[in-house]
Amino acid sequence: MPTMRPDAPTSPLRLSIDASALTANWRALDRLSGPARAGAAVKANAYGVGAAQVAPVLRAAGCDDFFVAHWSEVPELLDHVPASRIAVLHGPLTAADAAWARAAGVRPVINSLHQARLWQEAGGGACDLMVDTGINRLGVSLADLSDPLLAALDIDVLHSHLAASEEPDNPLNASQLERWQAARAVVRHRRAALANSAGIALGGAFLGDLTRPGLALYGGVPCAALAGEIRQVVCPQAAIMQVRQLQAGDSVGYNATFTATSPMRVGVVSIGYADGYLRCWSGKGLMRAGGADLPVLGRVSMDMTVVDLGGAPDLREGDWLDVAYALPEASERSGLSQYELLTLLGRRFAR
Ligand SMILES: *Cc1c(COP(=O)(O)O)cnc(C)c1O
Numbered sequence: 086m087p088t089m090r091p092d093a094p095t096s097p098l099r100l101s102i103d104a105s106a107l108t109a110n111w112r113a114l115d116r117l118s119g120p121a122r123a124g125a126a127v128k129a130n131a132y133g134v135g136a137a138q139v140a141p142v143l144r145a146a147g148c149d150d151f152f153v154a155h156w157s158e159v160p161e162l163l164d165h166v167p168a169s170r171i172a173v174l175h176g177p178l179t180a181a182d183a184a185w186a187r188a189a190g191v192r193p194v195i196n197s198l199h200q201a202r203l204w205q206e207a208g209g210g211a212c213d214l215m216v217d218t219g220i221n222r223l224g225v226s227l228a229d230l231s232d233p234l235l236a237a238l239d240i241d242v243l244h245s246h247l248a249a250s251e252e253p254d255n256p257l258n259a260s261q262l263e264r265w266q267a268a269r270a271v272v273r274h275r276r277a278a279l280a281n282s283a284g285i286a287l288g289g290a291f292l293g294d295l296t297r298p299g300l301a302l303y304g305g306v307p308c309a310a311l312a313g314e315i316r317q318v319v320c321p322q323a324a325i326m327q328v329r330q331l332q333a334g335d336s337v338g339y340n341a342t343f344t345a346t347s348p349m350r351v352g353v354v355s356i357g358y359a360d361g362y363l364r365c366w367s368g369k370g371l372m373r374a375g376g377a378d379l380p381v382l383g384r385v386s387m388d389m390t391v392v393d394l395g396g397a398p399d400l401r402e403g404d405w406l407d408v409a410y411a412l413p414e415a416s417e418r419s420g421l422s423q424y425e426l427l428t429l430l431g432r433r434f435a436r
Contacts, residue, residue: 095435096433096434096435097323097324097326097355098321098322098323098324098355098356098360098433098434098435099321099322099323099434099435099436100134100135100319100320100321100322100430100434100435100436101319101320101321101322101407102134102135102138102139102318102319102436103316103317103318103319103320104142106304106316106317106318107139107142107143107146107302107303107318108142108143108145108146109316110301110302110303110304110314110315110316110318111123111125111143111146111147111148111298111302112146112147113314113315114282114285114296114298114301114302114314115147115148117285117286117288117314118280118285118292118296119288119292120292120294121278121280121292121293121294121295121296122149122150122294122295122296123148123285123295123296123298124148124149124150124151124152124278124295124296124297124298125139125143125148125150125151125152125297125298125299125302126152126281126297126298126299126302127139127140127143127151127152127153127158127162127299128152128153128154128155128158128174128299129154129158129428130158131303132299132300132303132424132427132428133361133427133428133429133430134303134318134319134427134430134436135436136153136158136161136162137161137164137165137436138436139302139303140162140164140165140166141165143302144165144166149170150170150172150242150295150297151166151170151171151172152171152172152173152174152297152299153171153172153173153174154173154174154175155173155175156173156175156182156185156186158173159171159173159189159191163189168189168190168191169190169191169192169211171191171192172191172192172193172194172213172241172242173186173191173192173193173194174194174215174223175194175196175223176193176194176195176196176197176200176204176215176223177193177200177203177204177207179203180203180206180207182203183203183204183206183207184207186204186207187207187208187210192211192212192213192241192242193212193213194212194213194214194215194244195212195213195214195215195225195235195238195240196215196223196224196225197223197224197225198225198229198232198234198235201225201232201234201235201237201238202234204238205234205237205238209237209238209239210239211239211241212238212239212240212241213240213241213242213243213244214235214238214240214242214243214244214272214274215244215245215246216230216243216244216245216264216265216268216272217245218245218246218260218261218264218265218268219248219257219260219261219264220246220247220248220261222246224244224245224246227264227267227268230268230271230272231271235272236272236273240272240273240274240275241274241275241276242274242275242276242277242278242294242295243268243269243272243274243276243277243278244277244278244279244297245261245264245265245268245278245279246279246281247261247279247280247281247283247284247287247291248261250280250281250282250283250284250286250287250291250307250308251283251307251308252308253286253287253308253310258287258291261279262279262290262291265277265279265293266290276293276294276295277293277294277295278293278294278295278296278297279291279292279293279296280292280293280296280297280298281296281297281298281299281300282298282299282300282301282302282305282307282311283301283307283308283311284296285298285301285311286308286310286311300423300424300427301314301315302318303318303319303412303427304316304317304318304319304411304412305412305413305423305424305427306412306413306423307423312413317410317411317412319410319427319430320407320408320410321356321360321362321407321408321410321430321434322405322406322407322408323354323355323356323372323390323405323406323408324354324355324403324404324405324406325352325353325354325355325400325401325402325403325404325405325406326353326354326355326389326402327352327353327402328350328351328352328353328394328400328401328402329350329351329353330348330349330350330351331345331348331349331350331351332345332348333345333346333347333348336383337351337382337383337391338367338382338383338384338386338391339383339384339386340384341383342367342368342383342384343368343382343383343391349393349394349395350393350394350395350398351382351391351392351393351394352379352391352392352394352400352406353389353390353391354372354389354390354391354392354406355388355389356388356389356390356408357385357386357387357388357389357390358385358386358387359387359388359431359433360388360430360431360433360434361429361430361431362385362390362408363385363419363421363429364384364385365419365420365421366381366385366390366419367381367383367384367385368380368381368382368383368384369381369418369419370385370390370408370409370418370419371408371409372392372406372407372408372409373406373407373408373409374397374400374404374405374406374407375397377396377397378396378409379392379393379394379395379396379397379406380392380393392406410426412426412427
């Protein structure tokens with residue numbers, strides 16, 4: 086007989102996800118995409134937000150095209166999105182990848198002549214093509230575009246990817262646009278896509294038929310033009326595990342980087358760098374409860390962080406705090422990029 090295992094108690098750490106803000110962000114990006122439809126980059130567990138939480142909300146909002154990076158990211162998504170609506174950006178690395186894509190019915194993004202051959206040898210079918218126009222990462226080079234291997238592909242979306250879209254004045258944008266348009270003239274395809282979140286703000290010819298926003302869906306603001314359009318989606322929340330009273334001269338945490346100068350009440354909170362709340366927040370982060378700001382004291386530990394409860398004298402063990410995590414401000418304060426702030430969010434959050 087298998088032993089009965091009771092359900093685990095609820096986590097003292099949760100990621101609050103504002104589904105209406107996520108919906109509003111996708112709709113804003115779809116509107117700003119003009120004649121193009123907005124898809125969604127949901128790779129890396131939807132940038133750490135949680136693919137299983139994000140995908141059904143985006144589907145309901147009207148999103149029809151989903152992008153992941155790895156094959157391992159597909160199965161979870163298949164619970165929420167039809168296979169034919171999923172494309173895998175890294176494409177097949179092995180014959181087994183290509184065979185799996187065929188069996189699952191998802192589209193590989195073909196990034197090289199080698200991948201084109203793997204896909205054809207697996208039996209082929211609808212796929213996407215990534216063309217490198219200047220980022221020099223994944224993608225078929227312009228010089229290879231007339232290769233017969235590519236002419237034999239059944240290409241749905243012809244992609245390229247911008248290297249500096251969050252800098253509207255960077256000359257790379259115009260040169261990448263020109264090369265992408267040249268590729269569109271050479272390769273047979275049904276739809277064309279170039280813009281990520283910040284690329285959408287470039288507008289006009291950058292929009293093509295389909296856009297691939299990621300960061301801005303989840304509350305990131307990569308460029309000034311998107312400020313005012315994008316709402317905060319995620320808020321980490323953690324419970325107070327212990328309240329303690331410090332006296333003047335008492336220090337807090339590893340290496341005693343904070344010392345109280347007068348008596349103070351502090352809370353030990355169940356979030357640490359193992360959850361993605363990195364040590365850069367030591368002495369710098371802010372938590373909130375009922376309108377009060379509660380500064381982080383001393384070093385962030387692996388599993389806990391200490392905050393000053395001076396602004397909220399009624400808080401007790403078990404009470405929840407919001408971690409200040411509005412992405413543009415949090416990035417400014419921490420020195421981490423908005424992408425890193427999201428994708429760091431760890432496994433221990435209840436989502
Ligand atoms: C991740 C990714 C995106 C999304 O970019 P954001 O800057 O997060 O909007 C778009 N296209 C490709 C190819 C990507 O890898």
